[in-house]
Amino acid sequence: MITKKSVSRRRPIAVGNWKMHKTVAESAAAARRLSRLLSGIRRLEVVIAPSCTALQSVGATLKGTRLRLAAQNLHWENEGAFTGEVSPVQLKEVGCRYVLIGHSERRRLFGETDNVAGRKVSSALRQGLNVIFCIGETLEQRRADQTAAVVREQLEKGLADVTGGSSDRIAIAYEPVWAIGTGQTAAALQISGAHEMIRRQLTEIFGPDSSEAIRVLYGGSVTSDNIAELAGIKNLDGVLVGGASLQTDGFAAIVKILDKMKRQDEKEGSEKCIFC
Ligand code: PGA
Numbered sequence: 001m002i003t004k005k006s007v008s009r010r011r012p013i014a015v016g017n018w019k020m021h022k023t024v025a026e027s028a029a030a031a032r033r034l035s036r037l038l039s040g041i042r043r044l045e046v047v048i049a050p051s052c053t054a055l056q057s058v059g060a061t062l063k064g065t066r067l068r069l070a071a072q073n074l075h076w077e078n079e080g081a082f083t084g085e086v087s088p089v090q091l092k093e094v095g096c097r098y099v100l101i102g103h104s105e106r107r108r109l110f111g112e113t114d115n116v117a118g119r120k121v122s123s124a125l126r127q128g129l130n131v132i133f134c135i136g137e138t139l140e141q142r143r144a145d146q147t148a149a150v151v152r153e154q155l156e157k158g159l160a161d162v163t164g165g166s167s168d169r170i171a172i173a174y175e176p177v178w179a180i181g182t183g184q185t186a187a188a189l190q191i192s193g194a195h196e197m198i199r200r201q202l203t204e205i206f207g208p209d210s211s212e213a214i215r216v217l218y219g220g221s222v223t224s225d226n227i228a229e230l231a232g233i234k235n236l237d238g239v240l241v242g243g244a245s246l247q248t249d250g251f252a253a254i255v256k257i258l259d260k261m262k263r264q265d266e267k268e269g270s271e272k273c274i275f276c
């Protein structure tokens with residue numbers, strides 16, 4: 001039976017990562033349309049992460065709406081001689097509430113290590129930003145049965161300086177590298193198994209109370225066709241959507257399905273709890 005305890009009180013979240021796509025004008029137009037399409041969404045938190053050049057205009061577009069702005073990366077210092085980098089202070093100034101850290105493309109293509117990701121996480125939290133910390137194994141690591149060890153190391157190093165008090169500002173995005181941009185979504189069983197393991201590891205790192213607040217999302221080829229199946233995974237607190245978030249109406253459909261299913265879960269959970 002579902003009890004009140006087994007129904008998550010964590011607010012579900014959907015994040016659209018636009019990566020290096022869309023001009024400033026296209027980004028602002030998409031943000032305007034999304035905020036219209038999703039004006040009825042109350043329970044789900046919706047976050048969009050445009051390119052750096054579009055942050056300011058999308059931030060202005062989202063002002064006064066329920067949608068939140070995220071950056072895709074940041075530098076850990078607030079200012080300095082770091083050509084090409086953007087600081088947490090600068091991100092906050094244009095309206096960012098969230099930042100993605102440790103995305104596999106940053107790790108794989110730009111040499112971002114767990115330790116670098118860890119410095120970014122603590123800097124972002126210090127500056128009051130919420131963090132979406134991305135982790136996940138490669139196909140070789142999964143085949144070699146190393147998923148648990150890889151994820152554990154990413155969590156331990158990436159969250160090394162995080163104290164229990166700021167854990168409610170962290171979300172973990174479990175994104176198996178082999179599922180990102182490949183059209184090969186992880187199976188529901190693989191996702192729920194990985195989420196269970198991540199939740200266990202978070203409990204060991206932060207203790208049961210602080211870890212309870214941390215949301216664990218799934219990312220990797222999420223689309224409007226597979227969202228209903230993914231949303232049925234009980235320990236999934238949300239999704240990080242890349243390619244499919246570029247289609248505004250498709251992303252809105254993903255958000256609506258997830259919101260509806262999560263509200264349904266909560267309703268069933270509290271109804272059943274009357275008798276438990
Ligand atoms: P995808 O990307 O949805 O295109 O697989 C996910 C991500 O990179 O976060």
